[in-house]
Amino acid sequence: MRILRAAVPALLAVAALTACSNGQTPASPPPQDDLLNRTFVSTTVSGTPIPGGGPLTVEFVEPDRISATAGCNRASGTVDLRDGKLTTGTLATTMMACIGDKGEADAWMTSLLEASPAWSLTDDTLTLRSDSTTVTLLDKKVAQPDRPLVGTTWVVDTTIDPNAITTSAALEQSTPTLTIAPDGNVTGSTGCNRFTGTAQVSGDTVTFGPLATTRMACMGEVADVERAVLTVLDGQTTATVDADRLRLMRADGHGLGLHAQ
Template sequence: MTTVTALTTLALLALAGCGTDTGRGSDGAAEAGSEVATDLPLTDVRWSIESLSVDGKKTAAPAGASVEIDSKGKASAQTGCNSIGAQVTIDGDTITVGEKQTTLIGCPDELAAFEKALGGAFSGKLKAKVEDKKLTLTGADGDSIDLSAEKPAPLVGTPWAVTGLLSGGTTSSLPKDKKGETGKATLTFAKDGTVSGNLGCNTFSAPAKTTDTTITFGPVKATRKLCPEPGMSLERELLKVLKGKVTYEVHHRGLTLKTADGEGLSAGAGTPAK
């Protein structure tokens, strides 16, 4: 039996939405443990959470919900809102959920409700079954979570939807209006060395010279509409990032951009552009 620092992709989601914090690290991930020893091909794969079945009722997962466990036992999960980590024990095809950690970003009501339901299903001992790039986790009461292996997304040609803002190593949620709605922003890098999209209010385009680790943005050209909040606030934050040279990282279907002073953004992949 091998104890690993695995990301309890799921039950933790409930903690994320409800604001429970055991607080270890800004990214919510547990510390690396010993190398994983299991015959199941679970590690070094980003698993997209597809659905949750509780008491015979199946609920689709929100966009961006995923989990990943590396070969050293360090795991992390993304819900489209919070990052979560936990201690689990893997014995053959049995996963036992232990200590949990989560970030504390406020989530929309619909996501918080899903996380709460998921928290009830992901507890105790779970049976893991991997078949044809699909993963199923099933509890003793028959509740289950269905996941599928994600295909990595390329930087160029993928529409990236902005999901969070970075500052000094901390991720925060996007600005919200009085109803709790967040701004929506997208960016797509093209083969001709440009980037275009929506800043949350105005559409924009700019030169974008890329290397393996950096992107150098040229002057941004944007429309000049005045928009209600949170569009304008989000636009101001993004314009701070899309300026000069930044570092970037694409990890499976997630993108992060960071400036030299620690400001940045996180984004999730959509459908590849044609």
């Protein structure tokens, strides 16, 4: 029995050595996994600057998909990050017309991405290097921290319904606002009338109580803006904050897009 007790540790040691020699040590996750579900915003560009000033925003939305914009249209498609290269497939882009220098931003971005730039990640800093351009990007959560939902004055710049996301000259000129105070009091403007009321905030759920408004007559598209604002600020909504942007959505598909003032 004494011989068996002495043999067991020796056998275990031999087994461990054999496992190591056979390469059975658990593999580390691929380095590209550190990019997943993260968005990076450019801070510096060495080489040709981004037309219109950018910034370049790169989002890794799925293990093999990428989305990017340099200040004009958004491109998205597949991506291969193996061997330290960022190699995209055919990218689909939005078709928005961009004026001035920003009209050349898409070509700048496409040139960089089609060059299969080398990539490296150090903590929150992503670097993309092609033969002619080096771009340093910072994790958006670090570069542009989320603004607090409560206590921030938010300005409506987009109205949303189940069929469309809309901006308009009337919306830009009337600039509806919303502020939720720490005590739950709500104040703001529909772009025509002022309003007051209350809201309960629980996680990402904001439930608005009835709002009291002034009684100024609103005409034309300004009246349409007011109706859209008051439709959303009535009852339960889901709030999503991303940096300096807020989206409020009702279950019926009506919503508002807002930016921090």
